[in-house]
Amino acid sequence: MWALTWPAVLLDRLAEVYVAADPALRERMARAVEALNARLRADPLVVGESRERGFRIAFPAGLAVMFHVDPVARTVRVSDVRPYGR
Secondary structure (H helix, E strand, C coil), X not given: CCEEEXXXXXXXXXXXXXXXXXXHHHHHXXXXXXXXXXXXXXXXXXXXXXXXHHEEEECCCCEEEEEEEECCCCEEEEEEEEECCC
């Protein structure tokens, strides 16, 4: 199991994106973020696409979520979230 952290400012941004979305997208987003969190806690190194210096990006339902993986500490920290593909 990996420790997952969403900084408060990014949870606020996620909430803003969620509220601005139409009801159907909100439902998909909620399920997708829940599934993403579970996958990041289980094995973040297979989630999304790799980027430089330990960063990765995933694209769950209308979102782009950037996160940093520290394999030594077994931690995952979300570093950015924004709307994507709308």
